[in-house]
Amino acid sequence: MVRTDLLEQALRPDNLQVAWKQVRANKGAAGIDGMTIDEFPDWVKSGNWKRVVQELETDQYYPYPVRRVEIDKPDVGKRQLGLFGDKTQQLLIA
Numbered sequence: 001m002v003r004t005d006l007l008e009q010a011l012r013p014d015n016l017q018v019a020w021k022q023v024r025a026n027k028g029a030a031g032i033d034g035m036t037i038d039e040f041p042d043w044v045k046s047g048n049w050k051r052v053v054q055e056l057e058t059d060q061y062y063p064y065p066v067r068r069v070e071i072d073k074p075d076v077g078k079r080q081l082g083l084f085g086d087k088t089q090q091l092l093i094a
Contacts, residue, residue, distance in 0.1 A: 011053055031084050032064045 009015060023037070030036045035043060043049070055061035066082040073079045 007056060011056065029083070032067055 020040075028037055052061060064084075066084055069081050069083060070078040071081050
């Protein structure tokens, strides 16, 4: 099943490490959940990441909604931008 293969690849520890480094390097802002980049490592160490992975694997994960904002773009007015609700979402698609 393609969905399972893609999810397995996304959740591989080496892929998560690369994604985390990218989010941290980009100084990703807190999502709707309010979690900052500095708070994320402790959140993972406390076992929350394992819980999220289990929820993802069993189709029990329900992410925060994406927040839509408008940003000013030079010479073209405003552009719609979707801000991810939590760091889990941000990491998984980074």
